[in-house]
Amino acid sequence: MEKPPAATANQPQKDAAPGQKTADAEPKSGVDYHSFANTDDYRVKHLDLDLTADFDNKVLKGEAILDIQRLTQKNPSLILDTRDLDIKAVRAGVGNNLKDVKFSLGKTDPHLGTPLKIELPKGANRVAIQYQTSPDASGVQWLEPQQTAGKKHPFLFTQAQAIHARSFIPLQDSPQVRMTYKATIRTPKELLAVMSANNDPETEKDGVYEFDMPQPIPSYLIALGIGNLEFKPMGERTGVYAEPELLDASAKEFEDTEDMLEVTEENYGPYRWDRYDLLILPPSFPFGGMENPRLSFITPTVIAGDKSLVALIAHELAHSWSGNLVTNASWRDLWLNEGFTTYLTNRIMQFVYGDERYNMEMALGYDDLQADLNDRPDKDEIMAIDMRGRDPDEVFSNIPYEKGSLFLYELEQKVGRENFDKFLMDYFNNFAFQSITTEDFLKYLDETLLKQYPDKLSRERINQWVFEPGIPEGAPHPQSDAFSKIDPVRQQWLDGKIKASDIDTKGWTFHQWKYFLDGMPEKLTEEQLKELDSTFKLTQSKNNEVAFSWLMIAVRNNYAPANARLEEFLVGIGRNKFVRPLYRAMMENGMEDEAKRIFEKAKPGYHPLTVKVNSKVIYGD
């Protein structure tokens, strides 16, 4: 291995360590501290991928051809992001006239991976890299047949956000670089490949699949899924890919997707991505969903049978506007993606399911925010967070989602809903297919809403939201009547004035169950736990959100009758939203040995990201 590459254009300090591009006291707007790429010299504009999925060896191998635009007259080396890639050969040149060129891998940074430095011939505008991924690639999970619904075929999926695309493609892995892509994916004949691109619902399984993503997208939205997949339409432009065992249930659960798409278009502008399909993944998927364009990746843990958890679909769909169309320029600006998306999610839910559900979802979001604020240092409560030197997966929280959304809700309240919707539609049009910084957004706000409503909005207040910790005083606090009724009943039961069986839970939605359970005090008595469990069958709840809330109570109170279910839950599901808080609670409540035992048992089936963040919880490394 050669020495690390010299400073990049974004890396003005000559000997700055990787990931610390400047020694500035404050993070610089627009600088991506999570990429080695010299994006001021070159920009990747298009990617051509030809990959074979080798399930026996758990590697993707083939070639990535990058079309690059030169931004300067100089001819510096091209620096790309990689992580655990085996680079076999690099060719570069103009058009199809490519010749072998020198390349070297630099020093590996634990968070960022390894820079790949390529010596470019003068004028070269294309680079072809032959490579193979590692079986431990951080952005790829290879699943054994027993981890799938059908138990007969293997499965593969990628998860590139935030900085894992580099573990399966060498590229400029920064959200400020947008590229179109084409791909040829070769798989075992009986499997189907799908991508964040133009999936054709009519595709027959034959082991070779061609894709085209004609709209420029950032690298974190490049995604691939391979499995025994079938397709079922849900509407004219919407459908679902899933294993046959889950196909009908998924299509039924998410049948309102087309309506969601239509109301979002009506209110926020055209859907610009052609089709909108869902890919249902195995339960080890580390997130609820991932907004891969044209094809959101979805955890099966939201198939509850009653559409109670479909806000997740509204969320992933909303990203087709906020995030995929208008994208955060760096991970410091994530709140622009997630805050706007969470706000839109609530609005979509209101359009499709009405006010009561909207109020409940809003109120639960507020409670999630409060919980995260109680749990984090001040510096991590700032929306435009300083991410330098930090692993995005470790910093990830509800703050950019819920604080961002609450901020937009305050703007809506101040200027009026109609005016705010118009502002949002204009914002999406104005920045369509661009990656923007927090400061770009604030400048736009100065030129639009702040100019229009100087008596209602102030830059000082907005800066407080964006650059200061906590929730500004006087911020809206969403409430729900459906929840207000629950508080006194819960209290009466806690005070021993009524029995659990006296509580009229008929018709309670998952939201009410969650509110009821999450509002319980830290400690309950064994009798109280037994009473709740025997009355409401909580340990056996099939709704994963309800099961999670109950298991958190069980762990905090060492309620042994729930232990078997806890183990089954932790081994069967890899969604970090559930898994991490449960392991953390186990570690804090005298269940360290159990946590370690279960984690070691579950680990072979977990996604690399789930393994990474939970190893830290359990072993502190």
Ligand SMILES: CC/C=C\C/C=C\C[C@@H](O)/C=C/C=C/C=C\[C@@H](O)CCCC(=O)O
């Ligand atoms: C402030 C943190 C800044 C950057 C972190 C960005 C990405 C981190 C990473 O771990 C990837 C996240 C991907 C999330 C995808 C979907 C979420 O909306 C899921 C939310 C949790 C869930 O519902 O399971």
Ligand SMILES: [Zn+2]
């Ligand atoms: Zn999101």
